[in-house]
Amino acid sequence: MxxxxxxxxxVPPHPRQEPRIDLPLTLESLKRVFQDCVDFSxxxxxxxxxxxxxxxxxxxxxxxxxxxxxDYILRPIAQDEALRETDLHTAFRRMAGGALYNLTVDExxxxxxxxxxxIAGNLLLLFPGEKTxxxxxxxxxxxxxxSPPENEPAIKGSRDSFVENLRxxxxxxxxxxxxxxxxxxxxxxxxxxxxxxxxLYLDGIADPDTVRQVEERIRNIDIDALLATxxxxxxxxxDLHTAFxxxxxxxxxxxxxAGLAGGRVGILMEGLPLGYLAPGTVGQFFRAxxxxxxxxxxxxxxxxxxxxxxxxxxxxxxxxxxxxxFHQEMIPTRLALSIIAAKRDVPFTTVFEVILMLIAFxxxxxxxxxxxxxxxQTVSIIGGLVVGTAxxxxxxxSPAVLIVVAAAGIAGYTMPxxxxxxxxRIWRFILAVLASVxxxxxxxxxxxxxxxxxxxxxxxxxxxxxxxxxxxxEQVEGRTVIRQPLPADKxxxxxxxxxxxxxxx
Amino acid sequence: xxxxxxxxxxxxxxxxVRSFFLPSLFLSxxxxxxxxxxDILPPGREVENMALMRTMGVDAAETDGVRVTVxxxxxxxxxxxxxxxxxxxxxxxxxxxxxxxxxxxxxTAYIFYGxxxxxxxxxxxxxxxxxxxxxxVERDIEMRLDTELFVVKGAGAFDAxxxxxxxxxxxxxxxxxxxxxxxxxxxxxxxTVKDVLAGQAQNGASFAPAITLTSGETGNGAGEGTxxxxxxxAIIKDNALAGWADGDxxxxxxxxLGQVDADVLELDLPGGGKAALRIVGSAAKVxxxxxxxxLAALEVSCQVDANxxxxxxxxxxxxxxxxxxxxxxxxxxxxARIRxxxxxxQSLDADFMGLKKWAGLSAPWHWDALKDQWAxxxxxxxxxxxxxxxxxxxxDVKQ
Numbered sequence: 038m039x040x041x042x043x044x045x046x047x048v049p050p051h052p053r054q055e056p057r058i059d060l061p062l063t064l065e066s067l068k069r070v071f072q073d074c075v076d077f078s079x080x081x082x083x084x085x086x087x088x089x090x091x092x093x094x095x096x097x098x099x100x101x102x103x104x105x106x107x108d109y110i111l112r113p114i115a116q117d118e119a120l121r122e123t124d125l126h127t128a129f130r131r132m133a134g135g136a137l138y139n140l141t142v143d144e145x146x147x148x149x150x151x152x153x154x155x156i157a158g159n160l161l162l163l164f165p166g167e168k169t170x171x172x173x174x175x176x177x178x179x180x181x182x183x184s185p186p187e188n189e190p191a192i193k194g195s196r197d198s199f200v201e202n203l204r205x206x207x208x209x210x211x212x213x214x215x216x217x218x219x220x221x222x223x224x225x226x227x228x229x230x231x232x233x234x235x236x237l238y239l240d241g242i243a244d245p246d247t248v249r250q251v252e253e254r255i256r257n258i259d260i261d262a263l264l265a266t267x268x269x270x271x272x273x274x275x276d277l278h279t280a281f282x283x284x285x286x287x288x289x290x291x292x293x294x295a296g297l298a299g300g301r302v303g304i305l306m307e308g309l310p311l312g313y314l315a316p317g318t319v320g321q322f323f324r325a326x327x328x329x330x331x332x333x334x335x336x337x338x339x340x341x342x343x344x345x346x347x348x349x350x351x352x353x354x355x356x357x358x359x360x361x362x363f364h365q366e367m368i369p370t371r372l373a374l375s376i377i378a379a380k381r382d383v384p385f386t387t388v389f390e391v392i393l394m395l396i397a398f399x400x401x402x403x404x405x406x407x408x409x410x411x412x413x414q415t416v417s418i419i420g421g422l423v424v425g426t427a428x429x430x431x432x433x434x435s436p437a438v439l440i441v442v443a444a445a446g447i448a449g450y451t452m453p454x455x456x457x458x459x460x461x462r463i464w465r466f467i468l469a470v471l472a473s474v475x476x477x478x479x480x481x482x483x484x485x486x487x488x489x490x491x492x493x494x495x496x497x498x499x500x501x502x503x504x505x506x507x508x509x510x511e512q513v514e515g516r517t518v519i520r521q522p523l524p525a526d527k528x529x530x531x532x533x534x535x536x537x538x539x540x541x542x
Numbered sequence: 543x544x545x546x547x548x549x550x551x552x553x554x555x556x557x558x559v560r561s562f563f564l565p566s567l568f569l570s571x572x573x574x575x576x577x578x579x580x581d582i583l584p585p586g587r588e589v590e591n592m593a594l595m596r597t598m599g600v601d602a603a604e605t606d607g608v609r610v611t612v613x614x615x616x617x618x619x620x621x622x623x624x625x626x627x628x629x630x631x632x633x634x635x636x637x638x639x640x641x642x643x644x645x646x647x648x649x650t651a652y653i654f655y656g657x658x659x660x661x662x663x664x665x666x667x668x669x670x671x672x673x674x675x676x677x678x679v680e681r682d683i684e685m686r687l688d689t690e691l692f693v694v695k696g697a698g699a700f701d702a703x704x705x706x707x708x709x710x711x712x713x714x715x716x717x718x719x720x721x722x723x724x725x726x727x728x729x730x731x732x733x734t735v736k737d738v739l740a741g742q743a744q745n746g747a748s749f750a751p752a753i754t755l756t757s758g759e760t761g762n763g764a765g766e767g768t769x770x771x772x773x774x775x776a777i778i779k780d781n782a783l784a785g786w787a788d789g790d791x792x793x794x795x796x797x798x799l800g801q802v803d804a805d806v807l808e809l810d811l812p813g814g815g816k817a818a819l820r821i822v823g824s825a826a827k828v829x830x831x832x833x834x835x836x837l838a839a840l841e842v843s844c845q846v847d848a849n850x851x852x853x854x855x856x857x858x859x860x861x862x863x864x865x866x867x868x869x870x871x872x873x874x875x876x877x878a879r880i881r882x883x884x885x886x887x888q889s890l891d892a893d894f895m896g897l898k899k900w901a902g903l904s905a906p907w908h909w910d911a912l913k914d915q916w917a918x919x920x921x922x923x924x925x926x927x928x929x930x931x932x933x934x935x936x937x938d939v940k941q
């Protein structure tokens with residue numbers, strides 16, 4: 038029985054069919070598979086003009102680069118006089134051996150493989166009497182060109198970013214990390230999307246157990262289509278009952294490679310211009326990509342500022358509610374008088390004002406994100422400035438609340454990971470409600486619950502609070518908050534259990 | 543198999559959250575049903591529904607008991623609406639707590655004492671005893687121990703608060719100005735309730751700044767009217783007013799305690815004219831002298847630093863003789879001030895400056911003897927005073 042006594046509907050089983058297409062590998066089978074598909078194409082070609090030696094070329098329109106197929110596959114078949122002298126079986130063997138100028142040629146034995154190749158943009162050659170087919174990679178290479186990262190802008194760093202094409206992305210990683218120890222393993226995820234997902238790591242550095250866990254978790258994903266980040270992310274993380282991101286993602290190959298060099302395992306997938314780094318630890322989300330490009334002192338100051346901003350974005354509204362409603366003696370007298378003057382004639386309680394403003398802030402942010410940038414900016418200006426000012430002048434909201442909520446919101450934007458900032462936003466609401474019930478006691482209890490929650494989280498066997506907790510007895514917390522000069526930063530994070538801890542001489 | 547294990551782990555983790563979270567949530571929701579909410583959770587109060595009291599005065603009531611007077615500061619009415627004059631409330635009751643509670647019936651706002659920054663005690667009550675007022679500050683959850691304490695000389699706290707509460711100013715404003723100026727005045731200093739209580743507990747005596755109501759041209763720019771002015775110190779012994787220290791005695795207290803940020807000493811020169819020395823620092827030491835195990839004397843030495851603030855053009859400060867003469871005059875003047883403070887302390891038999899503790903710290907091996915003999919001997923103890931002066935700089939551009 039489900040909620041409210043309603044009977045739970047039995048979900049039918051969803052077994053995976055193996056093989057997916059249980060048909061012999063013939064042209065007829067392929068026609069049947071691609072029945073009612075307008076882009077499915079085939080043509081029969083006479084081998085060197087000999088009407089008795091006819092082969093079939095099969096491809097999917099739009100997936101194949103026509104010039105390449107015509108020039109390097111069809112033309113030699115039609116014009117190579119040497120093929121006229123051979124029988125079909127010999128011609129098949131010669132073509133498999135390199136008679137046709139193509140970088141890759143595979144011999145496919147099953148209909149599943151052949152169909153998969155067709156969809157990937159290969160051209161199949163079917164010879165009468167042969168049980169296998171030749172598959173030539175003549176796919177189009179239409180893709181977005183590599184452009185500067187949009188969400189992680191680089192001031193002093195490489196300006197390339199991942200694109201939607203998986204092989205381009207792995208090539209970008211190869212160009213940054215030329216070590217032959219870089220391993221790239223591939224798995225196909227999604228029954229309908231058949232999306233290639235690559236697992237990247239540096240052999241000898243990454244923890245083999247983490248690699249194994251990543252492979253295993255991806256292998257166990259049995260979904261229809263891998264089209265969005267959540268389709269991967271939510272299936273591989275350890276704990277779904279948290280708002281905090283359990284794996285970090287980046288669109289910058291240099292940052293991705295730094296993660297691999299640090300002992301993390303990377304995940305790239307076809308169709309998404311970003312890469313994941315596992316395991317995810319809390320310190321990782323406080324690091325901005327340009328931190329290592331900045332002077333270490335500046336980077337340290339900025340990191341400390343980010344940590345302070347986390348406290349501000351998380352606690353400021355709750356703290357304001359607590360002191361204004363429960364602990365007025367904590368407010369400096371002049372500030373208290375100023376708050377009283379500002380709150381005169383405002384009809385709402387402090388709690389309601391703060392919660393209302395927090396919700397309004399979220400709505401504005403959400404509206405700004407869903408609209409085109411130019412309109413989004415207009416909405417932000419109208420919402421933030423015009424409506425905010427009007428609300429204060431109309432005595433609906435006190436200016437102090439406006440300042441507190443705006444300061445808390447802006448402080449959240451300093452987080453390099455907006456997913457982490459999003460989790461803090463949720464906890465900001467929880468803490469504000471707790472503060473409205475029990476003042477500072479409630480706020481502190483909420484903060485304690487947050488620490489307990491974070492301390493229970495693990496990402497691929499690594500404590501989420503690493504290195505603040507589970508740091509292997511090393512006093513490295515300070516190094517996380519304050520970036521050391523790079524020549525002094527000799528060891529990889531102990532919590533990642535890397536094969537080789539030393540990162541430099 | 544590993545996958546199954548992971549699924550089991552995930553299930554366990556999720557189940558753990560549910561098994562912990564849901565009962566906790568359920569129990570939390572049940573809290574209001576226990577009718578214990580008021581006891582468990584602190585009561586909330588909107589800040590705009592409060593009247594923040596800034597100054598509290600305690601006087602002896604005409605009948606038995608106390609009169610408590612409280613005053614708010616000048617409060618803005620909001621944007622472009624001007625200011626609200628300070629509110630002054632008073633109430634007679636048997637105790638300070640009773641009067642404060644009774645005043646809650648005034649008006650609609652909650653009278654909040656958490657921002658009381660100054661506590662004034664009228665002379666009559668101070669003579670009767672300050673224990674009641676100080677005890678209230680010590681025990682009340684809203685009052686603070688860092689509240690500044692003042693004793694009103696020659697009047698009651700009500701008079702002081704009421705006279706300072708005008709349309710544009712309040713007692714808090716005037717007293718805060720006095721606190722800010724204390725560093726610039728040689729005859730005053732700020733003392734919190736905590737300082738006075740600590741002094742009482744450690745030395746049996748303490749002191750607090752005294753203020754007085756002055757009328758006529760105040761000289762502070764306020765024009766004709768009644769004003770609050772600093773009037774030295776009130777000496778408190780056994781929780782009651784024992785005497786006043788003003789003039790040289792008040793300056794001597796500040797010199798001994800090193801609270802001389804800006805005292806100007808005017809000296810008459812032998813050849814006519816005046817020189818002004820700005821006292822910029824003082825440091826005192828107190829040492830007990832024992833003879834055959836008996837406390838025989840107290841040696842008090844004080845180093846006073848001064849700068850030449852003004853000097854007649856004819857005065858040649860490069861001349862050693864002139865400088866020595868100035869120095870001697872400085873030493874004589876400051877010695878007289880310190881002596882006046884020490885004499886007052888001995889005449890009242892009130893160690894309000896903590897000389898015993900001071901002496902004990904400089905000779906801890908005599909502490910037991912000092913404790914035993916101090917009470918009976920202090921008032922007639924020989925105090926050997928030695929003052930040294932040092933005129934440091936003259937700011938003479940010609941040099």
